[in-house]
Amino acid sequence: MTGEAVKQRVREYMRSWEMTEPGDGLLAGVSGGADSVCLLFLLDELKEELGIRLAAFHLNHGLRGAEADRDEAYVKEICGRLGIPLAVAHENVAEYAAARGISGEEAGRILRYEYMKETAEQFSCQKTATAHHRDDSAETVLFNMFRGSGLKGLSGIRPVRGEVIRPLLCLSRAEIAGYLEERGIPWCEDSTNGENVYTRNRIRNQLLPWVKENINARAPEHILAAAELAAQADAYFAELAEKLLADAGDLDRLPEDAGDVPEALAVSIPTEIFDRQPPVVQGYLVRAMVSRAAGSPRDISARHVEAVRALTGPGGGTEAVLPYGLRAVRGYDRLEVAPEKRLLSRAAGERALEAFPIKTRLLPYKKGMEIPKNQYTKWFDYDRIKGALSVRTRESGDYLMIAGGKRKLLKRFFIDEKIPEEKRASIPLLAEGSHVLWAMGYRISEFYKITENTRTILEVQVCKGEENG
Structure with missing residues (x-):
């Protein structure tokens, strides 16, 4: 492929993925x-046609001594020759990796992206570009597959990820070398690329060449075709999980006008809906719930997903420990992912229920009967109760009905009543599903109040309530 053909392919690839817009840095x-180096020269050739400003960044990892200094000097030389602004950062990647217990390769990747994000802001650049190519993506798919991965890991390196773009994913390593050789552009060889110490290097230098020679010369292309299908499936299931949560899930978050009252974030979904999804969708639901509860996009291992899917609820497994300080808890009718701190608070509240044993009885309603004014004895319209009742502490989505037939989240009621945060988890509730009949010691729902149409009364009496109310 000629250098001009390479440029044309990259231009069309960037346009097809809408990688940049005119005026972008x-x-x-x-x-x-x-x-x-190929990336830099191609972007320099295309910058006027694409209407973009171009800047460059180089990270000296401090790993290869004189070789690393040689690389830095060469990048400075070509950027100076092309008139491209350049920022250079120096880091001791080995120390960074050792301090965090990660590999040098992973440390370099983390630092590179962190510095590039900061440098992009300094240069007022809206996008950052990395030089990953087609063979890199194929190697990544194999690496993730051998290590164990879901659809996301099998999707390979994506052309666009947020503000990061990869214009060379349409080219092979050989096509990149051919472009540089045709234009007489030299580059620096990293001596560690030939060492088969790292798993990725063994895939690159040994496995893929053997596969291309002995099985199919176009193996990387076929790997990436499969990766694209995996990416489409991943996007579909992720979108489906988000829709299920939007339609049936509950996000326990304070409204914007709640002031600075602290509240832990919890995400829940009815077990009836969760259980009828196929296993793959359940996995995506768990991951989506974890991301929401953690407050930002997060990923968890297949082991953690299976631990949540295996929960059977009361009488069996009810909790699973998750990363990011989260736990999954399965109750009778909801699966919830929430910060451990919140769940421990709830557990304390549930233990407090032992101090509130109740007695119930049914009475026929007669016109003119005087409704008890006792704070710990309440009457309810029994005929309006359609489901099973429970005595418990608060859960995500709990609400009361107030005057006018409007719902009010129990959380909002607690805030409006200025009930201290530390006390809310221990307030006993009489509830029908998420509808709270009675926050004991405080108020009952308007929906269940006695009216002239009531035929049967449910009387509920708290036997021990001296410390509440």
Whole structure:
């Protein structure tokens, strides 16, 4: 493929994925190797046609001594020759990795993206570009598959991820080298690329060449075709999970006008809806709930997903410990993911129920009967109760009916009544599903109040309530 054909392919690829818009500033990560040098020169050729501003960033990892200094000097030389603004950062990646117990490769990746994000802001760049190419993506798919991965990991390297773009994913390593050779552009070789210490290097230098020679020369293309199907399936299931949560889930978050009253975030969904989903959708639901409860996009392992799916509820497994300080709890009718701190508070509240044993009886209603004014004895219209009643502490989505037939979240009621946060988890509730008949010691729902049409009364009496109300 000629250099002009390479440029045309990259231009069309960038347009098809809408990687940039006219007026964008674009920061390119340049290591000095063939891939990133190709990226820099191609973007420089295309910048006027695309209507973008171009800047560059180089990270000296401090790992390869004189070789790393050589790479930095070369990047400075080509950026100076092309008139492209350049920012250079120096880091001791080995120390960073050791301090965090991660590999040097992972440490370098983390630092590179962090510095590029900061540098993009300094240069007023809306996008950042990395030099990942088609072979990198195929290697990533195999690496993730061998290590164990879901659909997201099998999707390969995506062309666009937030503000990060990868214009060279339409090119192979050989096509990149051919472009540079045709234009007489040198590059720096990283001596560690030939070492088969890292798993990725063994896939790149040994496995894929053997597969192309002995099985199919177009194996990387076929791997990426399968990866694209995995990406489409991943997007579909993720969207389906979000829709299920939007339609049937409950997000326990304070309204914006709640002031600075603290409240833990909890996400729940009816077990009836969760259980009838196929296993793959249940997995995506769990991941979506974790991301919401954690407050930002997060991922968890298949082991944690299966631990949540295996919960059977009261009488069996009820809790699973998750990363990010979260727990999954399965009750009789809801599966909830919430911060452990919140759940411990709820557990304390449930233990407090032992101090509130109740007695119930049914009475025929007669016109003119005087409704008890006792704070711990309440009457309810029994005929309006259609489901099973429970005595428990608060859960996500609990509500009361107030005058005018309007719903009021129990959380909002607690805030309006200025009930201290530390006390809310221990207030006993009489509830029908999420509808609270009575927050004991406080108020009952308008929906269940006695009217002239009442035929049967449910009398509920708290036997021990001296400390509440």
